[in-house]
Amino acid sequence: MSNIFKDRIFKNKAFIPFLTAGDPNAETTVNCILAMERAGVDLIEIGIPFSDPTAEGVVIQDANIRSLSNGMTTDGVFGIVEKVREKSDIPLAFMTYINPVFHYGYDRFFERCQKLGVCAIIIPDLPFEEKDEVADVASKYGVEVIILIAPTSHERVKKIAKEARGFIYIVSSMGVTGVRSSISTNLDEIVAAIRENTDTPCAVGFGISTPEQAKKMAAVSDGAIVGSAIVKIIAQYGKNAPDKVYEYVKSMKEAVLKA
Amino acid sequence: MSKGRFGEFGGQYIPETLMNQLYELEEAYNFYKNDKAFNDELNTLLNEYAGRPSLLYYAEKMTKDLGGPKIYIKREDLNHTGSHKINNVLGQALLAKKMGKTRVIAETGAGQHGVATATAAALLDMECEVFMGKEDTDRQALNVYRMELLGAKVHPVTSGTMTLKDAVNETMREWATRCEDTHYVLGSVMGPHPFPSIVRDFQSVISKEARAQILEKEGKLPAAVVACVGGGSNAMGMFYNFINDKDVKLIGCEAAGKGVDTELHAATIAKGSVGIFHGMKSYFCQDEYGQIAPVYSISAGLDYPGIGPEHANLYKTGRAQYFPITDDEAVEAFEYIAKTEGIIAAIESSHAVAYVMKHAKEFSKDDSIIICLSGRGDKDVAAIARYRGVEIYE
Numbered sequence: 001m002s003n004i005f006k007d008r009i010f011k012n013k014a015f016i017p018f019l020t021a022g023d024p025n026a027e028t029t030v031n032c033i034l035a036m037e038r039a040g041v042d043l044i045e046i047g048i049p050f051s052d053p054t055a056e057g058v059v060i061q062d063a064n065i066r067s068l069s070n071g072m073t074t075d076g077v078f079g080i081v082e083k084v085r086e087k088s089d090i091p092l093a094f095m096t097y098i099n100p101v102f103h104y105g106y107d108r109f110f111e112r113c114q115k116l117g118v119c120a121i122i123i124p125d126l127p128f129e130e131k132d133e134v135a136d137v138a139s140k141y142g143v144e145v146i147i148l149i150a151p152t153s154h155e156r157v158k159k160i161a162k163e164a165r166g167f168i169y170i171v172s173s174m175g176v177t178g179v180r181s182s183i184s185t186n187l188d189e190i191v192a193a194i195r196e197n198t199d200t201p202c203a204v205g206f207g208i209s210t211p212e213q214a215k216k217m218a219a220v221s222d223g224a225i226v227g228s229a230i231v232k233i234i235a236q237y238g239k240n241a242p243d244k245v246y247e248y249v250k251s252m253k254e255a256v257l258k259a
Numbered sequence: 260m261s262k263g264r265f266g267e268f269g270g271q272y273i274p275e276t277l278m279n280q281l282y283e284l285e286e287a288y289n290f291y292k293n294d295k296a297f298n299d300e301l302n303t304l305l306n307e308y309a310g311r312p313s314l315l316y317y318a319e320k321m322t323k324d325l326g327g328p329k330i331y332i333k334r335e336d337l338n339h340t341g342s343h344k345i346n347n348v349l350g351q352a353l354l355a356k357k358m359g360k361t362r363v364i365a366e367t368g369a370g371q372h373g374v375a376t377a378t379a380a381a382l383l384d385m386e387c388e389v390f391m392g393k394e395d396t397d398r399q400a401l402n403v404y405r406m407e408l409l410g411a412k413v414h415p416v417t418s419g420t421m422t423l424k425d426a427v428n429e430t431m432r433e434w435a436t437r438c439e440d441t442h443y444v445l446g447s448v449m450g451p452h453p454f455p456s457i458v459r460d461f462q463s464v465i466s467k468e469a470r471a472q473i474l475e476k477e478g479k480l481p482a483a484v485v486a487c488v489g490g491g492s493n494a495m496g497m498f499y500n501f502i503n504d505k506d507v508k509l510i511g512c513e514a515a516g517k518g519v520d521t522e523l524h525a526a527t528i529a530k531g532s533v534g535i536f537h538g539m540k541s542y543f544c545q546d547e548y549g550q551i552a553p554v555y556s557i558s559a560g561l562d563y564p565g566i567g568p569e570h571a572n573l574y575k576t577g578r579a580q581y582f583p584i585t586d587d588e589a590v591e592a593f594e595y596i597a598k599t600e601g602i603i604a605a606i607e608s609s610h611a612v613a614y615v616m617k618h619a620k621e622f623s624k625d626d627s628i629i630i631c632l633s634g635r636g637d638k639d640v641a642a643i644a645r646y647r648g649v650e651i652y653e
Contacts, residue, residue: 051550052419052536054428055274055435061418074548098272098535103549125272125538130261133535150276152438160275171276175436 010201014223020063022072048096057178114141161197168202180207211255218259263452268568315472327619342634344375350461352379355442368423369560370402372446377411447490448567451538462496482626483508489561493633514556515583525554605634
């Protein structure tokens with residue numbers, strides 16, 4: 001059976017950008033996603049805004065608030081994906097909190113994901129212990145629930161990795177999302193523990209902003225995930241962000257390929 | 260696989276970064292809750308430092324005036340630091356110390372939990388940082404200074420609605436950033452397992468004492484126990500040892516603010532729906548997309564859009580009932596109990612007093628009911644004055 005993660009997204013070292021849907025509006029989000037695709041990214045994480053994103057640093061928190069106060073909703077985000085799908089088959093994943101998914105209705109939510117070719121979802125407040133909340137429904141519609149592994153996971157890595165599907169999201173450092181000047185976690189050790197237990201690919205996120213960091217993270221793993229640095233560009237340039245996002249993302253993808 | 264369930268409610272919906280901390284906490288708690296030395300130490304602190312047991316006071320004038328059952332008041336307001344919060348805080352701080360933590364962090368709404376945490380940290384030689392919504396640091400400036408006097412650092416939280424829920428968000432973020440040496444002293448029966456159980460156990464001293472006290476005074480159990488509910492810690496403490504006494508009604512009073520027909524309330528049970536937030540499945544005030552709603556109450560301590568999962572289950576199973584009480588009713592009760600009994604009660608606790616004022620006649624004169632007076636109202640005097648159009652500032 002073909003596996004979009006192994007056969008396409010992680011065929012080479014992957015670069016995975018994130019953006020918050022509806023920040024500053026739906027049209028800009030669509031244009032940024034298409035710009036990212038042109039720049040050669042492998043998977044795009046689309047954030048469904050939530051009023052209280054407890055795993056986010058201030059940059060993405062603010063993007064959530066901008067998006068919601070401009071009227072974005074879960075239905076609106078599906079509308080954005082529909083627009084993207086008119087022009088592109090780029091692999092897409094959602095990143096959001098459990099409450100918006102719970103309220104949309106698990107069946108209804110994952111069925112729409114399947115129809116629109118959203119292949120995965122990342123839910124930071126749904127740890128391994130609570131994965132059964134959505135596991136069956138997501139699987140019924142062929143959507144992978146991406147599990148996270150953190151620097152504090154220690155002996156948990158084994159059981160998490162063994163059941164991981166799609167890819168594993170390695171949280172590079174303690175705390176919340178946001179740009180960091182350096183990442184000091186011993187990622188080699190975490191990745192080694194993952195590799196012992198699964199051949200599911202893994203990518204590193206949280207705190208990455210420069211091409212050097214992205215290259216370094218992709219070198220120890222299978223790819224790099226970048227959110228806050230992109231959201232910052234969108235915050236700065238608003239409707240004119242797509243070109244700037246293209247340049248930035250392109251430089252990051254090139255760096256990752258050198259890893 | 261999922262732990263810490265009360266019926267369908269509860270659980271551990273929290274980022275992976277904190278999961279090992281929760282396991283460590285659960286393991287330590289399960290050990291120490293049965294450890295004699297720990298319990299002796301905690302009881303000594305509760306009795307010699309916090310002033311327990313708290314009085315069960317017969318409010319004779321209120322009883323006569325309202326013409327219903329005998330009204331007893333559980334005086335948690337007389338505890339050191341002025342509220343029930345100290346019961347939980349001493350327990351958690353001592354537990355944290357045993358776990359080798361050197362620093363505690365906490366969220367606070369009105370400031371009582373923050374003050375209690377700062378107090379315990381001072382006593383037990385721990386570093387303390389408190390996160391408090393910017394709106395609340397303005398409303399309760401005196402409590403900010405009080406925490407600083409006790410050696411704590413107070414961070415005004417400017418994200419979101421700048422109230423209690425945002426303070427919880429920020430404390431969770433801080434804990435995810437630094438947890439090796441830090442314990443999060445959660446202030447209510449909420450959040451991910453094991454917090455709802457730990458906080459309930461430490462607060463259950465309220466009903467353990469009250470049950471024995473009322474049996475001694477009345478020779479029978481009360482018809483009802485009444486407490487205000489935000490997250491629900493004093494109510495859970497007041498309910499817990501009466502849950503198996505099926506004839507004792509458990510009554511929670513939530514903040515209806517300007518009224519449950521307006522947008523300005525924090526009435527989670529009356530107006531909320533099931534959701535998953537702050538680590539737990541429970542009832543929340545939220546919109547159709549699951550965005551957490553801004554809530555409002557005159558009482559900063561009840562100004563929270565959720566309720567603890569054990570309450571959610573007590574409600575769903577019909578064991579406890581929850582009633583919304585408006586700002587107007589609470590303020591009236593605040594003034595009433597001051598004039599009738601000479602007690603300045605917290606505006607939070609005044610919600611429970613208001614319920615009894617409204618519903619006393621529904622009970623038999625042969626029965627008794629207990630109000631949990633969870634805190635004292637000195638902190639609220641200036642706000643009540645302003646509510647009545649008198650411009651007093653602290």
